[in-house]
Amino acid sequence: MKKLLLLTIILIFSLQVNAQEESSWWVFGDGAAVEFTPNPQNRSSLPFVAASGLDTDEGVGAISDEQGNLLFFTDGSTVWNRNGNIMPNGTGLFGNFSSTQSAIVVKAPETPDVYFVFTVGDFSTGLAYSRIEMNLNGGLGDVVAGIKNIILIDSSAEKVAATIKTGSNNAYVMTFAESNATAASPGSGDYNALFTWEVRGIPGAGISFVFPSPIPQSSNSNLGWFPVTNGSSGSENGMLRISPDGTKIAIANHNFGTASPGNGCYLYEFNPANGQFGGNGLQLDTGTVYGVEFSASSQYLYHDISTAYSGPARKDLVQYDLCDPANIISSKNTFSTVNNESRGTLQLGRDGNIYVARFDQPWLGRIENSETATPTYNATAVDISPGLGKQGLPVFIQSNFQSFFTVSDQCQGDATDFQLACLPQVAASMWDFGDGNTLSVTGPGVVQNTYATAGTYTVSVTVTNVSGDVRDFTQDITIYENGIVDPIDTTLLDYCDDDNSGSEIIDLTQFTADVLGTQDAATFDISYHPTMTDAEMDTNPLPDNYDVSVGTIQVWVRISNNISPVDDGCSAVASFDLTVSTTPSVSNIPDFELCDDASEDGIEDFDLADYLPVIENAAGNPTDVAYTIHTTQMDADTGMNPIDLTVPYTSTSANDVVYIRLQNVNDADCFGTGILNLTVFARPAITAPADIEVCDDAPLDGSGDFDLDGLITTINPTGMNNVTFHNSLNDADSGVGALPSPYTVSGNEEIFVRSETPAGCYNTTSFMITVLAAPSIGNAPDLTNICDDSVDLNQNLFDLSVQDAIILNGNNPADFTITYYTTDADAQAGVNSLPLSYIVPFQAGVTSDLLFARLEDNTTGCFNTSQFTIIFERCEIIFPEGFSPNNDGINDTFSIPGLAEQYNNFNLKVFNRNGSVIYETSASNYQEFAGIPNTGLNAGDGLLPTGVYFYVIQYNDVDIEDTASWVYINY
The missing domain is CATH 2.60.40 (Immunoglobulin-like)
Known part of the structure; x- marks a missing residue:
């Protein structure tokens, strides 16, 4: 099923499907390893990698079995088995850790469990091979002592490549060397020749061997070498690479640090059917080229231009389109420049991407979209930590990665896309999709076929190029079963929140059997996701034990084929609703309390319907819950005999009990019960305070302020009740219009008191407050200080008693007390009174001040105040003569x-x-x-x-x- 989010997926398939698995494991650099399954995942922390001690500066070889299990790996000098231990007789091979391509492993054509390791050393060491038999040493393999370091040519560059011979299981192994070099002689001069040897097998006889003589080249008088452009001195560095289709050879000569650096990269031809080289050598670049690789379709060639052996430098990555031989040079595309990067090999992976070695970095770089004219480079594509990359990556038989065409979306029932390499050169194509469907196409273009059933299909296509060249290609592809989400039993989708936590843990794996239906559980993976996008992208999977909040949520399920290398896993998505109903519970319901009426019999009518919001709040206001009230616990448990809530319920005593049932409306099994106490409280006792008299205060208006709060302790000695004061009995009964404290009283006034218990029951009483009149007081005139012989010029002296008669204002002096003050506040409070002989220190510039007189009735304690001014005058100064x-x-x-x-x-x-x-x-x-x-x-x-x-x-x-x-x- 196609995903709603459109993805562009290119998968590379080989004619020899098993051969791809042999390149699953890469072991390289300093303790680094990745496994392609089919996408590379970091496996560098596996014990055997760390324990092996592998630390190779450049070349390395590795091989896995047909199931993708690692068999052994080598740096060209030492061979380690899959456990990271050195094989018996596995040291001293003629390769070298500092050789660009120190080793390549070739499977014996007709002998099971036998492999040939071809090695090239650094500088002057030539091409040699050794035989490894995996059935030895308990299946861990040995290097056969008698077939070790068999020299094919005594001197060669640090370059080796291999491809499968057309129409057979045999292989060609090739290198770049001096034309006069032989198995017994290193030769002399610059490297100027290509050599290839055949690894042969005798079908049916179980015999495989390496033919010792190089393939005679008909274009060179049947000599065993093909002439190429001389490599300058030091051209042993750099890769030799053959295209996956076996038709092109690329020679990279790095030569960094030599007297004549560079010499670049050359392109030649090869015939994988007979081992013949060809072409005049197209020089693609003249610089320091080290790594080189072809795309899986052989349409594109990539190489680096790196200016350093190691350490920070500059590296360019370059692409060429090889479809049009006349315009290869003009198609050059420098698509990435990487600073602080040294040279490194390039290697095609099973996933169709090209990987780039990075020196002393915990990353593999990756050239992505390598089958397009717009490739990109990801420098940190694969994390290989704690391992480190060096200059080399494992070298494999290139035909293992051959793709005649690219395929996308290989899911049953989906439209599978096919695209030929060198599409612009295609004039027509005739397709046989292997399922009975055929298609004839004129011109270039992507073709489609929909496969009704999963399986492996042999796809054949006859391609006519614009030049009139006609070629036939055959490739096996696999169509993978698409997942189907079967419906889930609806009885599994409703749950109760048993512990009232607000959520319920639901085991999502219980739905897996329903989702799978009759589909194979070993083939399909099931995952659950919070959104459709997450399900389609296979992100944010939900845990198996999923904590679902109360309510209904939508869960998305994804079923995907786990053996499909397609990124979306031939998947399907669907959703279902999970409902978690509240399992209602309630405790500690506040008692429903009423105050007894005047009958004081302890029996009252309770409006239970009006009290339901209180019960709901005590229960936490759960959703989808219905309430009933019962007279017994049994009735509440069974839901029988509910009380009619449309009429008041009459209690049977001052302390009655009823029972609440909380029923979830979505699930009959989700209910809870609780107890509600019905309480009738008696009216509180109240003590009436004594009548109060209070003096009229300023302004003298016949009113006075009274501290009502001071009476609360008398009215409510326990402090348990709330006491308020009111102007009327009606306000006191209603509990409204409470008076403030202090309260201003005019003349005589009756105050009503309300004492209310915490339960809301109350009682009332009253008392009288009378306001007593304040005495009339006279306004004294200004008073001037005394200047006589007794006066200190530093002081002002006043005799305040001269004001007494005026202050009395005709009142009997025997009934009143007169005092004087510096502030009105002191006068009002009757504190800090002044002596009658009042002395004020002289203050320059101050001419007057105020004093306050207080006239107090000795009988009632009521008082009045007035003020007058005291005037400071300077005394006469006598000047001596x-x-x-x-x-x-x-x-x-x-x-x-x-x-x-x-x-x-x-x-x-x-x-x-x-x-x-x-x-x-x-x-x-x-x-x-x-x-x-x-x-x-x-x-x-x-x-x-x-x-x-x-x-x-x-x-x-x-x-x-x-x-x-x-x-x-x-x-």
């Missing part, structure tokens, strides 16, 4: 009593007869004149001569006239 600064303690200074005390801004200057200032002082730093000048020519020279001196006092006040006079100094 002389002084004698002879230090006898008598009249030693020019002292002016009251000057500094009464004036705060004056200046005093003293002049001699010549009018010169000889002394200065001011209020801010006043010093009495002692006959010694402090200014002028004689400042500080000692006492002035006897005589008359003049002075001026400037008060610096517009309202006060300055003083000018004289003073006589005598000794």
Whole structure:
């Protein structure tokens, strides 16, 4: 079934399906490994990888069995079995860890469990092979001692490649070497020749071997080598690669660090039917090319251009389209530039992507969309940590990855797409889809076929290119069974929230059998998801024990074929509703309480219907719940004999009990019960307070403030009830219009009291409050301070008693008390009264203040207040006419009593007869004149001569006239 979210999926299939599994495991670099199943997953933490000690700088070979289980791997010098242990006789092979392609493993054509490991060393070591038999050493394999390091050519570049011979199980193995090199001689000169050897098998005889002589090249007088462009000195570095269809050869010469670096990449032809090389050698690039690889369809060629052996450098990734031989160079596409990256091999994977080795990185890079003209590079495609990549990746027989055409969506019942390689060159194609359907197509294009049943089909196509070339291709494809979501038994979809937690744990796996129906449980995976998108994308799977909240939710189920390599798993999705009903429970229902009426018989009528919201709230307001009330627990448990809630229910005593049943309307098995107490409370006792008298306070309006709250303890000694005060009995009975405290009372007023219990039962009483009149008080006139011989000029003295008669205002002084205060607050409170002889320190610039009088009735305690002003006047200053600064303690200074005390801004200057200032002082730093000048020519020279001196006092006040006079100094 096609997913609603459209995906573009390209799957690569090989003619030899089993051969793909042999490339499942890659072991490489420093303890790194991945497994293609079919997509690479990080397996570098498996014990055998870490234990093997593998740390190869460049080339490596690996092989898996036909089921994809790892058999062994090698760095060209040492062979490790699948457990990471060195095979017997598995050391000392002629490869080298620092060889670009140190080893390739070729399965023996006709001998089961036998493999040939072909090795090339670094620099001058040639191509050799060794035989491994897996039935030895308990099935872990041995390197056969007698067939180890068999030299085919004594010198070659660090390059080796292999492909399957057309129409057989035999293989061709090839390398790049000196044309005059042989099995016994390393030859000389630059590398300038291609050699290939055949790995042969005798069908039916179970015999496989490597033919020792290279295939004679008819184009070169049947010599065993094919001439190619000379590789410059050091051209042993870089890969040799054959296309998956076996028709093209690419030689990469890195040569970094040599006198003539570069030499680039060359493209030649090969005939996989007879082992013949061809072509004049198309030079694709002249730079330092190391890694090279073909796409699975052989349409595209990729290589790197890397400027460094290791460490930070620049690496370009380049693509060529090989479909049109005349325009290969012009099709060059540098699609990625990677900085801080060194050289590395490129290797095609089972998934059709091309992987890139990254030196000392915990990642494999990946060229994606490699079968298109717009490839992309993902530098961190596969996490291989804790392993590290180096320069090399395993080398495999390239024909294992051959694809004649690409296929997408191989699910039963879906339209499967087929697309030929080099599509622009296709003029016509005739398809046989292997299921009885055929299709003839003119021109290029994607063709489709829908397979009704799953299985393996042999698809054949005859392709006519625009050049008139006609070719036949045959490829096996697998169509996978599509999943079907069978309906789920609806009786499994309703649940109760048994513990009232708000959710229920539901085992989703119980639905799996219904979803599968008759489908094979080993073939199909079932998963559950919260949304349709999650189900389609196979993301956010729900846990098996899924915590479902109360209510109805939609769950999406996905069934997918687990043996399908298709990303969507040949899947189907559907949904079902899970309902979790509340299993109602209720406890601690608040008692339904009523107050007894005047009959005080403890029996009342209860409106149970009106009380249902309280019961619902106690139950947590569960959804989809119905309530009934019963007189017995048995009736509540069985749902029998519910009380009629349309009429009041009369209790049988002051403490009655009824029983609540809570029934979930969605599920008859979901119910709970609870107890409701019906209580009738007696009216509370109440104590009436004594009548109260309160004085009229200011303003004298016949009213007074009364602290009602002070009576609560008298009315309610236990403090259990709520006490309020009211103007009327009706308000007290209704509990409305509560009076504030303090409360203003006018004249005589009856106050009504309500005492209410926490249960809402109440009683009332009343008392009287009378407001007593305050005495009348007179308004005293202003009062001026006293200036006489007894007055200290630093003070203002007032005799307050002179105001008493006016304050009494005609009242009998024997019945009243008069006191005076500095603030109205003190006067109102009757605290901090003043003495009748009131002294205020002199304050310069202050001329008046207020005092407050309090007249209190000695009988009632009621009082009244008034205020008057006290006025501060300056006392007259007497200026002395002389002084004698002879230090006898008598009249030693020019002292002016009251000057500094009464004036705060004056200046005093003293002049001699010549009018010169000889002394200065001011209020801010006043010093009495002692006959010694402090200014002028004689400042500080000692006492002035006897005589008359003049002075001026400037008060610096517009309202006060300055003083000018004289003073006589005598000794």
